[in-house]
Amino acid sequence: MNQTPDKARPTPRAGIMDIEAYVPGKSTAPAGVAKVHKLSSNENPLGPSPKAIEAAREVAARLDVYPDGTARRL
Template identity: 90%
Template sequence: MNQASDQARPTPRAGIMEIEAYVPGKSTAPAGVVKVHKLSSNENPLGPSPKAIEAARDVAAKLDIYPDGTARR
């Protein structure tokens, strides 16, 4: 790397780089079970709800609308 790109990189606060990476827990499947869904890891074998998908799309369509900075209330 050259000096300019080294200077452009953010520097983490002291101690941040010493934090150990998170290692998720592993579930062991009971005998005869082929696949375990770890709900404790916020996994969902069914995917998102159609209502959640619709709500996300509705909000995404309005991301360009900002509040009025001169509003008094």
């Protein structure tokens, strides 16, 4: 197994490791309801839109291209 030397690992700022991990709240479904979608937790029962999927695919094809450092188009 390849070991990374400690000096090569990023070190978080002081206090970062003291932050408690987020634990999502639990919802109890009312009687007769099989599943509750918590919109406040960004749950989407419909999944991503076809337009979002297509946009992600288009961008993914160009992820290996670095941006223009001079920002000429701006």
